[in-house]
Structures are given as structure tokens and as C-alpha cells.
Amino acid sequence: MCVTNAIWSALLDPHRRAVLDRLRERAYPVGELVEELRWTQPAASKHLKVLRDAGLVRVRKEAQQRIYSIDPGPIAELDAWIAPYRRLWNDRLDALARHLDDNDEKEK
Amino acid sequence: MCVTNAIWSALLDPHRRAVLDRLRERAYPVGELVEELRWTQPAASKHLKVLRDAGLVRVRKEAQQRIYSIDPGPIAELDAWIAPYRRLWNDRLDALARHLDDNDEKEK
């Protein structure tokens, strides 16, 4: 329903945003993330825990591996949070458009 | 172009998000924000500084008052950051829609 602090806080860290970037394409086991993002393994575990607690990722077990995949729900909520602000830059673009139109008129 | 850490970090704090909420409607002098949000005055100054540094608000002087207004630019960038994720929940909704359609078919 709303963007919790846990979600904002999870998204604050660039490393964690980088993971989400990857996970957008496909699911990853922890080990592969450690390699690609050049983390230590414990750091990876901790960041992933934060993302889990915020509901931004899901895990499924596969033998010893944990496969992480993205859960877009919280980001959709973030999108909803932005919604009321959206008209602010739309208005501004409209104003700009009108301004340009006016100039067009004058040039005629 | 991109959502800087300063922007994420500024948006992390609920108090600061509350200010932006207000500023969406109109510009406010600091004093009024202090009242409405029940801050101490120094706290207000500091939060507003964080928002300023992140480019989320602008100030204009008016006698001794500083009038703060919102700058939607960074939030528009946040919107752009979300863009690539958007298809994730659209896809999911599509899948759900297809699923429901299938069930409709079966009921016939």
C-alpha cells in the first residue's frame, strides 16, 4: 500500500540497486552475484537479507544454492508514491510547450 | 540524468518526504513548516539543507523569510529509474489477465 522505510532504506544503497538491475533480467544464485559484483560473500548475504526484508526479492532453495529473483511489488508502490508528483513536471512541460507555441505565433 | 545518492538519501527520511508532500501544493516559509510538522527550527533548517543539496527544493529570499518550493526534477529522474522495472509488474498483470481469461474460457 505504501512505500515503507525498509523499502526506501533498501534502495538507498547503490550495491543493492545494482543487484536489482541484474535481477531484472533473470534470477541469480548468491555465488554468481558475489562474482559479478565483486563482493565478499558475507556482504552479499547481508545485502540480500535487507532486500528480502523489504520484500524486493524472493528466494528459492535449489540444493545448497539460494536463487534470488526480483519482486517488483515494492517498486510498483514507489511508482505509486511518485504519481502525485508527476503532474508537477508535466505541468512544467505543458507550460514550456505553451510558451513555444506563443513564440511560434509571434513569428508569423 | 541519474538518481544520485544524495537524492535517494534525501528521500529516505520520512520527515523530508512529508515536507515534499506539502510543497507539492504550494511554497512554504521555514517557520510554517516548523509549526505544521512540529519540528525544532534547527532540525527544519538541516532537513531543508539536505533537500536543497539534493536539488529537490529551491529557496527564494523574501525579507528575512526563506520561501521553499519543490523542484520536481530529481523525482522525475527517479521516475526514469523506475521505468525499466515497470514492465515487470505489467507483465505480471498481463499474465494474471490471461489466466483469468483462460478460466473464463473453461467456464463456458
Added chain:
DNA sequence: CACGTATATACCTTGACAGGTATATACGTG
């Protein structure tokens, strides 16, 4: 069931940040 692999957690240290009090700065007025 001993062992290797994959991941999580405990614990410690360090740095960033929030809130508060006191103080500085800027501006308008008499």
C-alpha cells in the same frame, strides 16, 4: 557420517546521520 560446497549469521570496528542546545548571520524597523 566425514567432507566439501553454498550461504547465513555473530561479532567487532568505523563512519554517517538525526536530534538537541547554543550561537551566528541576515534583514527590517524604529
Added chain:
DNA sequence: CACGTATATACCTGTCAAGGTATATACGTG
């Protein structure tokens, strides 16, 4: 220019998050 109002900054303190090392847990295999 003394003074009041409006806002910003300095400084201190406590809290919390991040990163690292060491260790625990879970699972599959011989």
C-alpha cells in the same frame, strides 16, 4: 545602530548501518 524576527550553522551525543573476519548452518556425495 540597537533590537527583534527568521533562518542557518557549530558542536555534542547517541544510534544505526556497512564492511570485514571468523564461525555456524544446510545440503549433497562418497
